[in-house]
Amino acid sequence: MELIFATHNQHKTEEVREIAASAFQVKNLKDIGCFDEIPETADTLQGNALQKARYVHEHYHVDCFADDTGLEVEALDGRPGVYSARFAGEHCSYQDNVDKLLKEMEGKNNRKACFKTVVALILNDKEYLFEGRVDGVIIENQRGSSGFGYDPVFLPEGFEQTFAEMGEEEKNSISHRGRAMRKLMFFLKDKKNDDFKLF
Numbered sequence: 686m687e688l689i690f691a692t693h694n695q696h697k698t699e700e701v702r703e704i705a706a707s708a709f710q711v712k713n714l715k716d717i718g719c720f721d722e723i724p725e726t727a728d729t730l731q732g733n734a735l736q737k738a739r740y741v742h743e744h745y746h747v748d749c750f751a752d753d754t755g756l757e758v759e760a761l762d763g764r765p766g767v768y769s770a771r772f773a774g775e776h777c778s779y780q781d782n783v784d785k786l787l788k789e790m791e792g793k794n795n796r797k798a799c800f801k802t803v804v805a806l807i808l809n810d811k812e813y814l815f816e817g818r819v820d821g822v823i824i825e826n827q828r829g830s831s832g833f834g835y836d837p838v839f840l841p842e843g844f845e846q847t848f849a850e851m852g853e854e855e856k857n858s859i860s861h862r863g864r865a866m867r868k869l870m871f872f873l874k875d876k877k878n879d880d881f882k883l884f
């Protein structure tokens with residue numbers, strides 16, 4: 686089975702390919718010749734994930750899924766949340782966002798944060814949502830060079846390495862995206878079983 690992942694983000698594509706392994710083949714937007722800037726204007730993760738998946742489904746007529754992720758920091762009243770990509774401004778880099786986060790967290794004792802991912806799947810014209818979450822803390826100085834985004838400052842609960850210090854496999858086994866994607870995979874597996882029953 687093949688599914689289109691409605692993203693231009695190569696890091697995310699690699700993570701999801703690793704998670705999906707042999708369950709299904711993951712193609713991203715480049716693979717289907719889509720270079721459009723996909724609108725992401727909703728004010729919830731769910732809204733954005735659906736908006737991206739619907740765009741690709743409507744314009745390219747393929748079964749597809751999209752994800753949207755936010756980092757919610759307790760001491761910042763849940764910010765940057767759905768605005769995690771643009772925390773430091775339009776067209777900012779991952780490093781700009783990390784710098785802004787560390788600055789805003791200066792002097793804060795409560796360092797608790799969580800990543801949340803919503804995955805929206807459109808399959809046979811029906812829409813489905815899957816959520817994943819991981820809790821942790823924002824450390825004071827960035828560590829590690831793997832991964833992307835806020836990985837160097839996010840220390841997942843119960844671990845001594847930041848996401849950026851972990852290998853991809855370990856990050857995927859506990860991450861927000863890994864958890865949401867595994868729910869999607871179980872769902873697809875069940876669906877296949879249903880289909881078998883029908884025939």
Ligand code: IMP
Pocket residue numbers: 694752753754755756769770771779782832833834835836848860862
């Ligand atoms: P997106 O809207 O799903 O692309 O995610 C918004 C922003 O959250 C990204 O630009 C990254 O800065 C951050 N982000 C998303 N996923 C991760 C992750 O797995 N680790 C660290 N940061 C992430």
